[in-house]
Amino acid sequence: MTLRLIDRGRPAITRHQVYVTLREAITTAHLVPGRRLSENELARQLGVSRTPIREALALLREERLVAIVPQLGTFVTRVSPAAVADAAFVREALECSAVRLAAERIDAAALGELQANLAAQEQADAAAFDGLDDDLHRTLCEAGGHPIAWSLAHRANGHLDRIRRLSLPDPEYLREMVDEHHDVVAAVARRDADAAERALRHHLRMVPSLLGALRERHPDYFEQEEAA
Amino acid sequence: MTLRLIDRGRPAITRHQVYVTLREAITTAHLVPGRRLSENELARQLGVSRTPIREALALLREERLVAIVPQLGTFVTRVSPAAVADAAFVREALECSAVRLAAERIDAAALGELQANLAAQEQADAAAFDGLDDDLHRTLCEAGGHPIAWSLAHRANGHLDRIRRLSLPDPEYLREMVDEHHDVVAAVARRDADAAERALRHHLRMVPSLLGALRERHPDYFEQEEAA
DNA sequence: CATTGAGTACTAGTATGCAAGCCGCGCTCG
DNA sequence: CGAGCGCGGCTTGCATACTAGTACTCAATG
Known part of the structure; x- marks a missing residue:
């Protein structure tokens, strides 16, 4: 009898949920283009710490949906x-x-x-x-x-x-x-x-x-x- | 395998230096395919904390150069x-x-x-x-x-x-x-x-x-x- | 001898604390 | 009254502490 391999690598669910939530909010313009995001504020609002927020934002930066400027802030990119x-x-x-x-x-x-x-x-x-x-x-x-x-x-x-x-x-x-x-x-x-x-x-x-x-x-x- | 300490010049580039270092090590097979990586060990070897290591590894995972399995370890992917x-x-x-x-x-x-x-x-x-x-x-x-x-x-x-x-x-x-x-x-x-x-x-x-x-x-x- | 179970030593994920730097308000000085 | 400067509050980047969970060691047991 053969059993299917169990797929690990998804239990990191918090980060993924944050990512999905933020991406949804941005692509629906619920978070409007140009808006400034604060890691701390997002962490408070979503009830998690800054770490998964940062990791989700890093992914969104790869998609050019946010721009992260060190020591200044994170912004929802405008439509260009x-x-x-x-x-x-x-x-x-x-x-x-x-x-x-x-x-x-x-x-x-x-x-x-x-x-x-x-x-x-x-x-x-x-x-x-x-x-x-x-x-x-x-x-x-x-x-x-x-x-x-x-x-x-x-x-x-x-x-x-x-x-x-x-x-x-x-x-x-x-x-x-x-x-x-x-x-x-x-x-x-x-x-x-x-x-x-x-x-x-x-x-x-x-x-x-x-x-x-x-x-x-x-x-x-x-x-x-x-x-x- | 020994990795050299990275040079901490300007701020906000530690992560990038770690990324470049690791990518170089992997694509040259200096870190051989299949090898297990430990965030702690890499942090020690490169002289930085786990945070930039993790962020660099997340990028390398996007490139499928490493596979991260929660609670288990991070591995250099084999050639497939x-x-x-x-x-x-x-x-x-x-x-x-x-x-x-x-x-x-x-x-x-x-x-x-x-x-x-x-x-x-x-x-x-x-x-x-x-x-x-x-x-x-x-x-x-x-x-x-x-x-x-x-x-x-x-x-x-x-x-x-x-x-x-x-x-x-x-x-x-x-x-x-x-x-x-x-x-x-x-x-x-x-x-x-x-x-x-x-x-x-x-x-x-x-x-x-x-x-x-x-x-x-x-x-x-x-x-x-x-x-x- | 084989099997099982507890214990240990690791892992990555998450939370939190600290440091460095930019912005703007308000005070001081010309 | 206007311009320059310093301080406070914010930001992200990095470091550290803690949690949950896995795999392995090894001894106890059948």
Whole structure:
């Protein structure tokens, strides 16, 4: 009889919970861009010590969601077109490569998962769509045989997540996203790597295109470039 | 294995120095794969407290150069073909995308930098080549307008760095690498994005091909897959 | 002799204390 | 009245103390 290995390496739960909590707060702009964070204050509010707070903030810094300035403070980064473009570039590069592989080697099980996800998206509201979108892209990356692609893309992705979440309430935009998801999965299903890559690339370029509207609604969220 | 005390110059860089020291030790296999690390022991050897050690190890875990198991220990990860393939995939995706952009928009200054680098490589020994190689790839990514590509690729890259460094003493292999660098830069110089991508892709696939020889020389560095 | 159980010596995770440095308010001096 | 300077309160970085939990040693026991 064979027993499955037990997965250790998650019992460090406090740090992870703090990370999830803060990331959620930032990508929903509950913690507004530009806001100053204090490790001490966060520790008080969350009921933990500074140590797990610091470790969570270090991860968020890697995602460019916070900027830590020694002896000065920690700040929620503002939305910057450059950072969004960087994130979009990374995601395009990684996911498009992954989806090409996925189109070549996806199996029936994964394909079924994708289609179930699409069906769920049809009836999802904005909040539910959020999770389903993540799942779909993750499944696509895993189907390509390199789950690390999603892990990295997701990590480089804080800025895009924030844009997306702040823009999602728009139902027309949501409709478009779901349609594009269908296009990608359809191309993968018929093993057409070129079409899948094209569809995904087009899909991923939607998010940066939301910047204009968001800036109109929340100009204070944006980094102000030096006026000449 | 003895690590030298780190120089505590300016504040707020202790963590970084620890990180650089440990990464160097791991990618050169000075700290051999599979070795168990103790935060306390490292703190003693480097003359700092556990805090910066922990923060450096957290970064190295992101690069999958160490594995941290709570209440058990921290270990230098062994070489695994899967991890190497993952790293190669990420680097290919990111750098090939970047080099396409570079071929379109590179300016004379960056091109000059690339060519100066190539000239230096012609006369470099293995140790010097190491740094020049990093510089060349970084410059290529920056020329594409997304420096973050290199920052991410480099970070996903610990496993490849280790393979490369352990294999570099082979002069024939070094010669090949330099030639391939020439091919990539030449394609970029004549604004041929397709050729540049092809050349770079071919170049990046060299590293994983070294796995076989390395396994012969250092089978103990490798993760042993379940023997039947 | 084999097995089991307690005890010990470690581990990383978390909490807390201390040091160095920046910002701004308010006082002092010109 | 205005400008310069010093002090207090804040920040993060680093060091240390404590907790919870694992693996190993070795003796007691069947």
